[in-house]
Amino acid sequence: MRNRQVEFRKPLxxxxxxxxxxxxxxxxxxxxxxxxxxxxVPNVKPNATAGRPQTDxxxxxxxxRTDEVLLPVSVRNHDGKVPTYLDKKDFIVAEDGKPQPITAxxxxxxxxxxxxxxxxxxxxxxxxxxxxxxAFHMVKALGQEDRAAVLTxxxxxxxxxxxxxxxxxxxxxxxxxVKPGIRADFYxxxxxxxxxxxxKVTGRRAVVLLSDGVDSFNQTGFTEALAxxxxxxxxxxxxxxxxxxxxxxRERVFHxxxxxxxxxxxxxxxxDPIRNYVHQLEAAELTxxxxxxxxxxxxxxxxxxxxxxxxxxAKPEYVEVQERPLTAAMLAxxxxxxxxxxxxxxxxxxxxxxxKIFHTxxxxxxxxxxxxxxxxxxxxxxQPEAVGTKQ
Numbered sequence: 001m002r003n004r005q006v007e008f009r010k011p012l013x014x015x016x017x018x019x020x021x022x023x024x025x026x027x028x029x030x031x032x033x034x035x036x037x038x039x040x041v042p043n044v045k046p047n048a049t050a051g052r053p054q055t056d057x058x059x060x061x062x063x064x065r066t067d068e069v070l071l072p073v074s075v076r077n078h079d080g081k082v083p084t085y086l087d088k089k090d091f092i093v094a095e096d097g098k099p100q101p102i103t104a105x106x107x108x109x110x111x112x113x114x115x116x117x118x119x120x121x122x123x124x125x126x127x128x129x130x131x132x133x134x135a136f137h138m139v140k141a142l143g144q145e146d147r148a149a150v151l152t153x154x155x156x157x158x159x160x161x162x163x164x165x166x167x168x169x170x171x172x173x174x175x176x177x178v179k180p181g182i183r184a185d186f187y188x189x190x191x192x193x194x195x196x197x198x199x200k201v202t203g204r205r206a207v208v209l210l211s212d213g214v215d216s217f218n219q220t221g222f223t224e225a226l227a228x229x230x231x232x233x234x235x236x237x238x239x240x241x242x243x244x245x246x247x248x249x250r251e252r253v254f255h256x257x258x259x260x261x262x263x264x265x266x267x268x269x270x271x272d273p274i275r276n277y278v279h280q281l282e283a284a285e286l287t288x289x290x291x292x293x294x295x296x297x298x299x300x301x302x303x304x305x306x307x308x309x310x311x312x313x314a315k316p317e318y319v320e321v322q323e324r325p326l327t328a329a330m331l332a333x334x335x336x337x338x339x340x341x342x343x344x345x346x347x348x349x350x351x352x353x354x355x356k357i358f359h360t361x362x363x364x365x366x367x368x369x370x371x372x373x374x375x376x377x378x379x380x381x382x383q384p385e386a387v388g389t390k391q
Contacts, residue, residue, distance in 0.1 A: 063353040067381045068103065069095075072204055072235050072296060073363055074341040074373040082341050083370065092364040093347045095378075106344035109145035111163065111201040113193055113234075114138070116174075117211035119154040119184035124277055125248050126241070128180055130328060131210035133308040134239055136174045137332035138208065139167050143340075149197060150174060153189040154181025163201055184214050187221030190291075194228035205234040206339050209291070212240050213284030214277070222287055229295055230358065231379045235342065236297040237335055238288045242281045243301050249278050296375040298338055302326055355380040 071093065077083055088102045114135045120126035139148050148170045150161040160177040161170045190209075198205050207229065215221060229236060253271045262268040285301070292299045307325045345363065360377040 064350045065353050066348055067351050068346055068348050069100075069378055069381070070106070070203070070233065071345045071347065071361065071363070071374060071378065072233070072342045073345050074235075074296060074338070075343050076341055076371050078369045078371065086343055090365060090367050090370065091345050092366065093345060094362045094364070095347075095349055095359050097360075100347040100349050102345060102347045104346045106346060108203040108344055109143065109147065110204050110206055110339055110342070111147045111198075112138070112142060112149075112206045112208060112339065113197055114148065114150045114208050115189060115193055115211060116150060116152045116178070117154070117184065117186070117209075118152050118178055118180045119182060119214075119216070120180075120212075121182060121273065121277070124274065125245055126212065130241065130306050130308060131239075132174050132178050133328040134306070134332050134335075135208070135210055136171055137329045138336055139170045139174070141333055141336040142167060147201060151189060151193055151197060152178055153185050154179065155183050155185070156181065157185055157189045157192060159197065163197075183216035184212075185217060186211065186213060186215035187218050187225050190225040191221070191228045194225070194232040194234065198232040198234055204342060204344055205232060206297075206342070207234045207236045208335060209236060209238045209288065210240070211238070211288070212242050212245070212281060213238075213288040214280045222290065226291060226294055227358075227379075229291065230375070230377065233375075233378060234295060235339075235375065236291045236295045237338065238292050238297065238299040238301075239331060239335060240285075240288060240299075240301055241306060242285050242288075243303050244305055246278055246281050249274055254278070294376050296373050298373075300331060300335065302331070306331060351380050 073091070075083055075086065086105045088105055091102055091105070093100045093102055116128075116131045116135050118128045118131070120128060135150065142148060145165065147163050147165050148161070148167065149159070149163045150170060150173055152158045152160055156179075158177070158179065161173040164170060190207075193207065198207070253274045258271065262271055289299055291297075304326055307327045309327065356379070358377050358379055361375065363372055363374050365372055
């Protein structure tokens with residue numbers, strides 16, 4: 001065996017060991033004092049999702065994202081015609097009172113969803129075939145690149161034509177797939193359209209309500225339906241016959257002797273549903289007007305009966321020409337022309353990552369000859385939007 005030499009060091013004296021320990025304690029105490037005075041001692045919290053410590057400074061960070069908002073704006077010149085060219089400099093957009101940078105002015109094909117009311121009692125003098133006829137003529141009048149879909153409702157809700165540019169297929173569905181019913185599931189149909197049908201397409205969205213606005217199941221669905229349409233960023237156009245129907249039914253069940261006739265229980269039983277329907281129509285006029293105005297659309301409430309076809313009668317020269325009848329084709333051309341006035345004003349804005357509130361929007365023009373109409377506000381984007389051709 002080789003001998004190993006082991007070196008033993010002499011222990012430090014007691015005074016030296018005491019001095020070294022005292023110096024170490026003093027250094028630690030001084031370090032804590034400096035940290036306390038600087039205010040930089042972190043309050044560490046466990047972060048279960050990240051698997052590592054998280055500080056208070058990280059909790060206070062607001063996560064932002066940039067949204068590009070595609071805002072539909074209807075634009076006409078003072079002579080009623082649509083401007084041939086618009087630029088970013090022609091508009092000022094304020095969201096929640098704050099000016100926003102406009103990124104583009106776009107012309108996009110229209111995505112038009114027709115919601116056709118097929119409900120009604122036979123003795124209510126409501127002709128649902130007119131709704132289908134107007135929708136049919138509107139589909140024929142749409143542009144080549146415009147897309148259309150048709151949703152009908154009565155006792156049930158049916159998507160009889162999904163999004164397509166094939167206008168012949170949509171027209172055929174309106175001719176063969178409509179199924180009239182008695183009760184009206186109005187609000188649920190509007191919400192279904194906004195939440196399930198409209199999100200299938202991007203860009204410019206329009207909803208044409210061919211409806212009296214009466215709901216047989218829910219009388220308080222306006223707020224939810226409007227919020228759903230705002231989230232879909234759809235412009236609502238309304239065509240109805242309420243004014244004519246109310247006039248006809250009031251003459252029938254609200255005449256001067258109606259109170260006397262209703263002393264008979266049988267007459268009262270027959271009159272009560274009709275009277276109730278009149279009151280529902282009057283309330284629905286406000287509902288339909290609200291849906292259109294809040295989303296930047298318009299209402300067509302005819303004051304005379306709408307004819308499905310133009311009357312072909314001989315008119316000799318010596319006979320005074322009477323006022324032209326209002327046909328479904330005439331009304332359809334007016335609505336399609338109004339949809340054609342929509343431009344898209346795109347602007348960008350910063351939002352919180354979990355933004356769910358409604359933001360008010362106001363649009364101003366810098367050219368005095370231009371008149372505009374737009375929606376009252378928007379929600380944050382729920383999905384990517386399409387980008388159109390910049391002008």
